[in-house]
Amino acid sequence: MKTAISLILAATLTALGLAQTAIPALPLATEHKKLEIWLGDWSYESTLHESPLGAAGSYNGNYTVLPILGGKCVEFRGEETGTAGSLHWVETDSYDPVNRRYRWNGFASDGSINDVTYSFDGPVAAYSGTMTTGDKRYHIRGSITFADDAQSFTDQREISADGATWSPLSEVRATKLTRVLAAAVSPEEELIELEKTWAAAYVAADVKVLERLEADEWICTTAKGEVFGKADDLREVADGSFKATAFEMSDLKVQLHGDTAVVTGRQTEKATYKGEDVSAVHRITDVWRYRDGRWQAIASHLSRETAAPAAP
Numbered sequence: 001m002k003t004a005i006s007l008i009l010a011a012t013l014t015a016l017g018l019a020q021t022a023i024p025a026l027p028l029a030t031e032h033k034k035l036e037i038w039l040g041d042w043s044y045e046s047t048l049h050e051s052p053l054g055a056a057g058s059y060n061g062n063y064t065v066l067p068i069l070g071g072k073c074v075e076f077r078g079e080e081t082g083t084a085g086s087l088h089w090v091e092t093d094s095y096d097p098v099n100r101r102y103r104w105n106g107f108a109s110d111g112s113i114n115d116v117t118y119s120f121d122g123p124v125a126a127y128s129g130t131m132t133t134g135d136k137r138y139h140i141r142g143s144i145t146f147a148d149d150a151q152s153f154t155d156q157r158e159i160s161a162d163g164a165t166w167s168p169l170s171e172v173r174a175t176k177l178t179r180v181l182a183a184a185v186s187p188e189e190e191l192i193e194l195e196k197t198w199a200a201a202y203v204a205a206d207v208k209v210l211e212r213l214e215a216d217e218w219i220c221t222t223a224k225g226e227v228f229g230k231a232d233d234l235r236e237v238a239d240g241s242f243k244a245t246a247f248e249m250s251d252l253k254v255q256l257h258g259d260t261a262v263v264t265g266r267q268t269e270k271a272t273y274k275g276e277d278v279s280a281v282h283r284i285t286d287v288w289r290y291r292d293g294r295w296q297a298i299a300s301h302l303s304r305e306t307a308a309p310a311a312p
Contacts, residue, residue: 031095034120035074035102037150038065038093041212041294044174048083051159051169052138057083062177066293068092076106077293104129116140123148131159139163151176177209178294187295188254191261191288194295199247199267207238215289215296223282223304236273244271259290266305281305 043062050056059082068075076091091106091114099117102125106114116129128141142157155172178197194213201209211234218230236242252265263286270279287299 029095031097031100031102032072035071035093035095036067037146038074038076039067040065041177042078042174043177043208044080044172046080046082046170046172048170049168051167052136052161053133053159053169054084059083059087061087063089064293114140118144123150136161139166140169141166142169177206177212187256187261187290191254191263191295192252194288195249195252195263195265195286198297199249202237202242202244202247202269202271205237205240205243207234210234210237213297215298218297218299220300221302223280223302241274242271244269246270261288261290261295262286263288267302 041062041064043060045060046058048054048057048059059080061078061080061082063076063078065074065076067073073092073094076089076093078090079086079088081087087109089106089108091104093102093104095101096103096117101117101119104114104116104118104127106116110133112131112133114129114131116127118125118127123146125144125146126142127144128139131138131140139160139162140157141160142155144153144155146153152173152175155170155174157169157172158166159169160166178194197209198213200206201213211230214230214233216230218233219227220229220233221227246269248268250266250268252263255262255264263284265284267282267284269282272278281304282302283305284303285301286297288295289298
């Protein structure tokens with residue numbers, strides 16, 4: 001009998017597998033495409049008001065949002081530290097076609113749960129729902145307002161114990177560090193985009209972006225044969241030892257080898273190092289590794305092509 005049941009299960013699973021294979025992937029609806037506004041690596045800081053949850057305080061954190069299920073949902077994974085200690089959290093956002101609203105379901109390491117729906121009106125996402133913490137459930141509501149370029153947003157949130165009397169809970173300010181492209185975009189296109197983001201970070205002296213893109217073991221060999229690592233790079237950008245006014249990437253080509261990629265190209269930079277003009281054109285080779293849901297650079301090599309033209 002056990003063998004017969006096993007055969008029936010095997011046949012059923014095989015049929016299901018064939019049925020699933022026969023169903024083509026549907027193109028993303030406009031509503032699903034709107035979820036792409038969340039994609040990327042973000043940093044945030046928040047101010048907490050005294051509320052039913054406790055005393056006033058503040059916290060800082062980072063999170064990454066990636067597309068899942070072919071882009072029909074997005075997944076958030078973050079961590080934060082602040083007045084109340086450290087916290088890890090995950091969230092999944094999806095679209096509910098019946099109620100025509102988006103839904104976020106969030107879970108945190110302190111046991112709290114968020115069950116919230118929201119809708120977009122231009123750059124504003126208005127939301128409402130519940131937060132369960134400990135043995136109590138609260139009502140929450142608020143609005144998230146994106147900047148015109150969608151690279152930052154503010155979140156104003158309120159809380160209520162009974163759904164009738166509301167008080168301020170928090171203000172959050174978030175900034176996108178690196179862009180994560182939609183699920184339909186190829187790894188090659190994403191890596192080219194990341195190369196350009198990396199270059200722009202040097203011009204903006206944005207250490208947070210560099211920190212996210214460069215793996216801890218990243219090492220760079222310069223055209224002079226000098227070798228330096230991530231800590232050196234972050235320090236010299238932060239203290240102004242290296243200053244770039246232009247950083248253009250071109251002729252970029254990507255070779256994929258499983259979870260490793262090699263990017264070659266041409267790098268034209270106008271920059272100074274400790275006051276000395278180091279403007280030049282280099283041929284570059286960057287090695288990237290895909291892990292923890294994102295690409296990080298693990299090694300770079302520069303070969304000097306020629307001196308860059310002097311600025312007019």
